Amino acid sequence: MGQQPHVTLDDVARAATVSLATASRVLNGTARVRADLRDRVLAAAEDLAYTPNAHAQALAGASSQVMGVICHDVSDPYFAGIARGVMRAATEHDLQVIMGSTFRDPAREVAYVSMMRGQRVRAVLLIGSGFEDRGWQEEMRRELGLYTAAGGRVAAVSRHRGLRIDSVLPENRAGAAALARALLDLGHREFAVLTGPRALTTVVDRLGGFTDALAEAGVTLAADQIVEGAFTRDGGYAAATELLGRGLRATCVFASTDVMAVGALAALRDHGLTVPADVSLAGFDDIPIIRDLTPSLTTVALPLEDLGKGVLELILRPERTARSRIERVPGTVVLRASTSAPPERKRRRTLPDSPLTELRPSP
Amino acid sequence: MGQQPHVTLDDVARAATVSLATASRVLNGTARVRADLRDRVLAAAEDLAYTPNAHAQALAGASSQVMGVICHDVSDPYFAGIARGVMRAATEHDLQVIMGSTFRDPAREVAYVSMMRGQRVRAVLLIGSGFEDRGWQEEMRRELGLYTAAGGRVAAVSRHRGLRIDSVLPENRAGAAALARALLDLGHREFAVLTGPRALTTVVDRLGGFTDALAEAGVTLAADQIVEGAFTRDGGYAAATELLGRGLRATCVFASTDVMAVGALAALRDHGLTVPADVSLAGFDDIPIIRDLTPSLTTVALPLEDLGKGVLELILRPERTARSRIERVPGTVVLRASTSAPPERKRRRTLPDSPLTELRPSP
DNA sequence: GCGCTTTCAGTAAGCGCTTTCTGGCGTACG
DNA sequence: CGTACGCCAGAAAGCGCTTACTGAAAGCGC
Incomplete structure (x- = not known):
C-alpha cells in the first residue's frame, strides 16, 4: 500500500538514459530525434506506464485539451x-x-x-x-x-x-413556421401554444415563427390561448392544465419543446381528452422517446447530435x-400520430367548454 | 483585441502591496494574516477578477477539485x-x-x-x-x-x-425477485425475459433474482424464452422481435432495463399484440419517461439521482x-398499467403461435 | 585543412502556484 | 533592562513539464 508517486518525464528520461528535453521531444514529436534514442524513450515510457501530468503540461504552455x-x-x-x-x-x-x-x-x-x-x-x-x-x-x-x-x-x-x-x-423560427403551415394544411384554424419562459430567445423565435405563419394564413392566436410554463415535463403538464382551466378554444396545441409536449399529452389525457381525436398536439426538437409515445408526437426534428x-x-x-x-x-417537420385533421364541427360542439369541470366529483 | 494574459496571484499581491505568499494565504485561508493586509488582498483580487490557475495549484500540490x-x-x-x-x-x-x-x-x-x-x-x-x-x-x-x-x-x-x-x-437481485413475486401474484405462470449482454453483472443479477423467485414458486423459465439483446431501445425491440419469432409462450415479458422495455413495447405493438391485454410487460430502473408511455410501464424503481x-x-x-x-x-416494485392478470385461457388459445406470420403480406 | 552551416542532444529558465524556512518585530518574563 | 519566545510577513524552493538557448559533432565548400 506504499503510496508510490506518479511516474514523471524525468523517470522516463533517466530510464532511457537521455535528457529530459529529448524525452519530451520524442513523446510530443516536436523535433527530430535519433532513431535509437527515440526507441529507448518510447520503450521506457511504455514500460513505466508513463502518462504526462496534464497540469504540468498546461502550466508549461502546452495548449489545453x-x-x-x-x-x-x-x-x-x-x-x-x-x-x-x-x-x-x-x-x-x-x-x-x-x-x-x-x-x-x-x-x-x-x-x-x-x-x-x-x-x-x-x-x-x-x-x-x-x-x-x-x-x-x-x-x-x-x-x-x-x-x-x-x-x-x-x-x-x-x-x-x-x-x-x-x-x-437551430432554425427555430423557420421550423415553427413550417410546422404551423403543416398544421394549417391539416385543416386547423384554432391554435393554442404552450411556451417556455418568455424571454428566452428560443421561446421567442418558436412562438414568433409559429404566429407569423398563422398570420400569413389569416389566422390569429388568442392571447389567452398562449400559456407560459417551465421547460420541463411537469412544466408542460402544468401549462396544459392551466390552458384547460382557461377553456381550451383550439383544435391543435403546439408545445415549444417535446419535453413540454410529453407533459401536455399527459395533462390532456388526464382531463379526458383524446389526442388527436379531440385535439392535436405537436412539439419541437424530436427527442428520441416521442416516437414511442401513444400517440407518437408530431414535431420539428432537430439533429440533436x-x-x-x-x-x-x-x-x-x-x-x-x-x-x-x-x-x-x-428543422424538419415530422408529422406523426398526435396530429390529424380537426374534429368535425358537430363533434367539437359537444365538447365541454372546460373539461376540468367534468372531472370534478359531483357534490 | 490585445491578448492580455491571465491575472496571476503575483498581480494580486503586487496590487495589494503584499508578498505572493501572503496573498496565497489570504485567498486560501491557510494561515492568520493581519486584518488590513487581508482586506487589501481581497479587494485586489476582486478588483482584478482574479481566478487561480487550477493547473498551477494542482502542480504545487493543492488537492484536486x-x-x-x-x-x-x-x-x-x-x-x-x-x-x-x-x-x-x-x-x-x-x-x-x-x-x-x-x-x-x-x-x-x-x-x-x-x-x-x-x-x-x-x-x-x-x-x-x-x-x-x-x-x-x-x-x-x-x-x-x-x-x-x-x-x-x-x-x-x-x-x-x-x-x-x-x-x-442497486439491489438488482432482490429487486428482480420482488418483481417476479409481484408478477406471480398477478397470476402469471409463463414468463419470457429480455436480457442485456449476458456477462454483465447487472444482467446476471437481474436474471438470477428473477428466475430464483420463479423457482421458489415452482415456475421454470424455458431457455428459448430468454433472449439476449443490447442495452438500448433498439436492442429491446430486436430482442422482443426475436422472441416473437421463436414463438412467444409467455403471458408476461420482463425486460432487464426500462430502455429495453420501451423497445419491447413497440415491437409487441408492431406485431399486433396489446399490452397488457395480450401480454404483460415489466422493466427495471424506473426512468422518468415510462410513466408517460401507454400503457405506463411496471418496473423496479431505482432512485437514480x-x-x-x-x-x-x-x-x-x-x-x-x-x-x-x-x-x-x-429497488421498489412499481406496478403500473403494463401488467395485469394474464389473459383468460380461452382467449389466449386463440392467439397465433407466432404473430409474425400473420403480419407477412399474403403471397 | 580551415571555417562555415547544419543537425540534434543537453542545459536551464520559466509557467503560477503552495509551503517551508527565515527573519523582524512586539510582548512576556526573569 | 535584557533575553526568550511567539506571531506573522517575506524569500525561496520546488511541483513536472515545454522550449528557448547552448554547444558538440558532422558535413560542406574553398
Whole structure:
C-alpha cells in the first residue's frame, strides 16, 4: 500500500538514459530525434506506464485539451442528445470535457464560466438558452469577456442575447413556421401554444415563427390561448392544465419543446381528452422517446447530435474574421400520430367548454 | 483585441502591496494574516477578477477539485439520471466533473482512466456495468491499479467483476425477485425475459433474482424464452422481435432495463399484440419517461439521482478500512398499467403461435 | 585543412502556484 | 533592562513539464 508517486518525464528520461528535453521531444514529436534514442524513450515510457501530468503540461504552455460544456440539466433529453454529439466529437478529436450543470440557476452558470477560466479550458460551450434576466446577462458578458480576453473561445447552441459569440443555431423560427403551415394544411384554424419562459430567445423565435405563419394564413392566436410554463415535463403538464382551466378554444396545441409536449399529452389525457381525436398536439426538437409515445408526437426534428458535434467542431476551426460565426441548422417537420385533421364541427360542439369541470366529483 | 494574459496571484499581491505568499494565504485561508493586509488582498483580487490557475495549484500540490466520471452513453436515460445526481452533489461540494462517454467501447474506457490519471483527478467514478471481456478486465485492473497506487480513488455504481472498489450497488437481485413475486401474484405462470449482454453483472443479477423467485414458486423459465439483446431501445425491440419469432409462450415479458422495455413495447405493438391485454410487460430502473408511455410501464424503481449522489459522496468520505465499502440501494416494485392478470385461457388459445406470420403480406 | 552551416542532444529558465524556512518585530518574563 | 519566545510577513524552493538557448559533432565548400 506504499503510496508510490506518479511516474514523471524525468523517470522516463533517466530510464532511457537521455535528457529530459529529448524525452519530451520524442513523446510530443516536436523535433527530430535519433532513431535509437527515440526507441529507448518510447520503450521506457511504455514500460513505466508513463502518462504526462496534464497540469504540468498546461502550466508549461502546452495548449489545453479540455473543453468546458455548460448546460441546464444533463438529464433533459434535449441536452442529453446534444451532449452525446459533443462527446462523440470530443472523442474523435482527443479532447476532454468538463461538464457543468446549472440546474437552471443563472448564478451557477456564471460561476461555471469563472471556474472554467480557472481550469484554462480551451473553449467553453454553452448549450441551451441563456437567461432572460438583464442583470445576469451583464454578469455573463463580463465573465465571458474576461475569458475571451485571455484567449479563451466561446460558442453556443442557440442564440444568446447581447453576446456576440460563435453559434450553431437551430432554425427555430423557420421550423415553427413550417410546422404551423403543416398544421394549417391539416385543416386547423384554432391554435393554442404552450411556451417556455418568455424571454428566452428560443421561446421567442418558436412562438414568433409559429404566429407569423398563422398570420400569413389569416389566422390569429388568442392571447389567452398562449400559456407560459417551465421547460420541463411537469412544466408542460402544468401549462396544459392551466390552458384547460382557461377553456381550451383550439383544435391543435403546439408545445415549444417535446419535453413540454410529453407533459401536455399527459395533462390532456388526464382531463379526458383524446389526442388527436379531440385535439392535436405537436412539439419541437424530436427527442428520441416521442416516437414511442401513444400517440407518437408530431414535431420539428432537430439533429440533436449534429448540433453538439457542430458546436465543438465550429469552435475548433480557427477563426478568420472578427465577426461571430453562425451556422444555421434547419428543422424538419415530422408529422406523426398526435396530429390529424380537426374534429368535425358537430363533434367539437359537444365538447365541454372546460373539461376540468367534468372531472370534478359531483357534490 | 490585445491578448492580455491571465491575472496571476503575483498581480494580486503586487496590487495589494503584499508578498505572493501572503496573498496565497489570504485567498486560501491557510494561515492568520493581519486584518488590513487581508482586506487589501481581497479587494485586489476582486478588483482584478482574479481566478487561480487550477493547473498551477494542482502542480504545487493543492488537492484536486476535479472528479472523473465514466459512463457508456450520456444520452441513455439511466446514465443521465445518475449523472444528474452526480452533478448535483458535485455542485454542492464545489467539485468539477470531467465526463467520459465510452460509447460502449472497452478500449475507450481504459483510455479514459489513463487520461484521468494524467489529469490527476481526485477520483474516478464508473457508472454502469463493466465489460465482460476477460482481456479488458485485465486492462482495467492494471490501469486502475496504476491510478490507485498513486493515490487516486475509484468508485462505481454497479458491481465490477474482479475489481475490489467502493460501490453503490442497486439491489438488482432482490429487486428482480420482488418483481417476479409481484408478477406471480398477478397470476402469471409463463414468463419470457429480455436480457442485456449476458456477462454483465447487472444482467446476471437481474436474471438470477428473477428466475430464483420463479423457482421458489415452482415456475421454470424455458431457455428459448430468454433472449439476449443490447442495452438500448433498439436492442429491446430486436430482442422482443426475436422472441416473437421463436414463438412467444409467455403471458408476461420482463425486460432487464426500462430502455429495453420501451423497445419491447413497440415491437409487441408492431406485431399486433396489446399490452397488457395480450401480454404483460415489466422493466427495471424506473426512468422518468415510462410513466408517460401507454400503457405506463411496471418496473423496479431505482432512485437514480440518489445513486449518483451516493457514489460521489461515498468516495468523498475518507476510507477507514482497507476493504472496499459497499452501499446497497434497494429497488421498489412499481406496478403500473403494463401488467395485469394474464389473459383468460380461452382467449389466449386463440392467439397465433407466432404473430409474425400473420403480419407477412399474403403471397 | 580551415571555417562555415547544419543537425540534434543537453542545459536551464520559466509557467503560477503552495509551503517551508527565515527573519523582524512586539510582548512576556526573569 | 535584557533575553526568550511567539506571531506573522517575506524569500525561496520546488511541483513536472515545454522550449528557448547552448554547444558538440558532422558535413560542406574553398
